Amino acid sequence: MKDHTDFAWDKVYVFGPYTDPQTINAAVGYHWTDRHLSYDDANKIIVFCDKGKVVRYIVYSGWMSNDGNELYDRPLSPEEAAIWP
Numbered sequence: 531m532k533d534h535t536d537f538a539w540d541k542v543y544v545f546g547p548y549t550d551p552q553t554i555n556a557a558v559g560y561h562w563t564d565r566h567l568s569y570d571d572a573n574k575i576i577v578f579c580d581k582g583k584v585v586r587y588i589v590y591s592g593w594m595s596n597d598g599n600e601l602y603d604r605p606l607s608p609e610e611a612a613i614w615p
Contacts (some may be wrong), residue, residue: 532563539578543606544594548571558584559607562582577606 531542543557547568555561558577562584567575572591577584 531611535578535586537585538578540581541579541607542611543575543579543605544575545575545576545577547571549575565579572589 532539539555542598545554545557545568547570548566549568551563551565551567554563554567554577554589558579559582568589570591574590575587576590577587579585585606
């Protein structure tokens with residue numbers, strides 16, 4: 531993913547649809563949002579952080595290799611977060 535982003539980030543979190551703000555805030559380590567970011571079964575919430583702060587998020591509704599296990603159990607580094615052609 532690092533080759534497909536135009537901003538600095540050092541961790542990316544992937545959350546399943548309907549993930550509540552409290553779960554997202556706990557994962558990123560601070561109070562970032564009060565909003566539900568996805569209300570659709572097909573959506574994943576991808577949250578990019580840099581130096582402990584959220585720098586960008588996207589709501590993505592395409593296929594991911596972990597479909598069925600929507601919530602990764604840890605953040606991914608730029609080296610681990612891969613996009614397959």
